[in-house]
Amino acid sequence: RTPEELLRLVNGIEKEAGRERLIHWGPRTLDIDILLYDDVVYDSEDLHIPHVEMHKREFVLEPLSAIAGYKRHPLLGKTISELRAGLDKQ
Template structure:
């Protein structure tokens, strides 16, 4: 069964409960979550005039295609009342497909691997915890190596 790695985040309302609810909704929508990272508190990325985030990542087995996974994640965000007003702005829940197996998808509405994941420590750190040897299909490097390189750049 294919595995998908999904990053999640929340910085509005009850952040921990938002994440818990989203994970439960994923399980009910064909994403069998097998591993969840530690949830970390992070500073906002991009648009900085907002509350801190809780971020993490999970690995799920699924029979859904990448487009079907995207459809389900967007439906969960909508069900939970996510409003997209400001790019990189505040959100009660954010669910992003980072990797789907080792495939590369380049469609108008879906890019896998996530095109900016390698620049985001709040994405790579949690993925590194749950799947450090996962090989990025474009950079052909383990996530752990990409995370170490990113930490060096930011110091």
């Protein structure tokens, strides 16, 4: 799949689960983000890979480091585990 095809699939899953997009950046019942896609760097109006804020979010990096701590962020060059450890130093 292409990144855009994956985005359409994810949006379909959210819709089937009853997600409503009432307020941009507002509260939502379900939010599926595409964090990484292999080593792809992709930017479009609707999709940015890697996710632009993932390296700042403990709730993203903590579980991701448990399953793929070795994976490198394609722009920052650090592993997910390194990014997670860096949050503790801030």
